[in-house]
Amino acid sequence: MNDIMNAAFIVALLSAALRLSVPILFAALGGMFSERSGVVNIGLEGIMLTGAFAGVVGSYFTGSQWLGALVAMLSGIALAALFALITVKVQINQIVSGIAINLLAVGLTSFFFRALFGITTTPITVNAFSPVSLPGLSTLPFVGEVLFSQTALVYIAFLLVPVSWFILYKTSWGLSIRTVGEHPTAADTVGIPVNRVRTLCVLASGALAGLGGAFLSLGQFNMFVDNMISGRGFIAVAAVIFGRWNPKGILIASLIFGVADALQIRLQTAGIGIPYQFLLMFPYLLTVVALTGIVGKTVAPKALGKAYAK
């Protein structure tokens, strides 16, 4: 017990929490734009997986992790475009379409990975992001190690929080997005192209989720393995709700998931005698508790999940 709760433990815990929360944060911010405009994007998981795969492919063929991340975003946008076509234009049920996207992504990534690299005994490795210590800041005690010795994608993820907030609440685009999600008919009346706004928001969610996937394959590792997202996209969907559809809330939600997961791992390895089943359950338990009590009443965008036809 005594080696828990000392400074080194806390620093290590928070660094791990940050790493675990970043993929969720990327995807959840994307999901937020989509949901704010009225489209539930449950396909985040599949888009992340595609991003993770495309990131590795991009980095493999260009030799640059940055181009890899760009390819990941483009692949996310491509898959999101398909999703937007199905849900916004053709107006099929959004949940069903989202599930289809997830299933499609598992098959596509696995298939193309083998088509490109064959059945390998050792993983194909590519150039990936390495931690960047911010000069000056990274030497700060405690926070320096936690916050300022991470990969570039981590900084980008956290920068996206105020950027998203600004877009959503301080620009006319943001106003359009929110209006379309709350009252599409009213938006239409004042000349906002409802379905175009929704399509753009879905594409944005694809770009961000794709980047979230690339964070796993290029920011945490330098390889792709089948199904490497392992449910983080679904956690992101929960984080959007938990975060009450705003960037600040989503940041907090993602961090809570990250801390819970990091704590779970560390308590288990510390061997403190709590049954590991309980510890594995811990992040989800926390979610349930938070959803029922702490976050208060959650109010979803009114037109969420409803397709808009004139």
Next chain:
Amino acid sequence: MVNKKWLVWLMVAVLVMASLAGCAPKAEPAAPAEPAPGAETPAEEAPKIVLILPGPINDQGWNATAYEGLKLVEKDLGVTMEYVESVQQADFESTFRDYGEKGYDLVFAHGTQFFDAAKAIGPQYPDTFFMVINSEEGVEPNVGGIGIREWEGGYVAGTLAAMNTTSKQMGAIGSFPFPVIEGTLDAFEAAAIAVDPAIKVTKTYVNSWDDIQKGKETALAMIEAGSDLVFCSANQVGLGSIDAAKTKGVKAIGYISPQNEVAPGTVISSVTYNTPGLFKVAVQDFLDGKLTATGKSLGWADGVLDVQWTDGVTDEMKATIETTIQDLKDGKIENPYVPGD
């Protein structure tokens, strides 16, 4: 509106085809010279064998070894096998029924988790033999098991690990606390303690076969708490733990498939399963008509476990390991696993 409907159906068709493409059985392309089954050799029809896998064949672990088995059988015995990947628990029975219905001669199911389904479906298709990999039991007349005594692998890994730790603290990661995985980790621990009673092994389960990030974070947590060697029996999760060891500059032991090349200098050696050998033994038995509806378990003595060395291991260590392996072959070491412990 008509064109929209048309688009819907196109969409659905594309999605369905794309997802089906992922799970359709793939026959391994037979050697070009070989005639199609039954085409030119009507006298002796080629046996119909299929391999049912719980995961993807490129997981660099459990499923990859089965795929190698398929290739080994094809190369050494000239028998072509089909395979289906990523079959989920809910589809076990229907998959068995499907191949029973199609009159397959031998159906391999890659993992003990398939046993209950085989037990339920087997009796309905007496002409098909269901072989469950790693099952320790069989059901008369046509459900059998063949497996590796995985604890023997964990034991050798533990012996090797114990000779390579300086902090006397090591981490062992398992996927799920199934008896066979628990047994492997327990054997790892028992072997380490047999070498040096001062060694402490931290055992952790990640409840996943493919969450590579969780594997990495778990290993990082162990290393940050003082472990200087990690061992992992959980398929792709193992790649994550090796990556963590590499990042932190500590050692790892490769497991199940040869993982020395994954991180040279970090992975000091790999204890490998010769799972392909299981398939060869089983298919040979099938061809000889010697398959029995019992659980058969093979260990070091049967050549289904092996070590892939690197230069990071001294001759002295190698000698100790050889002795341990000999002891296991001779049955001098008892399985330390106590179920339910």
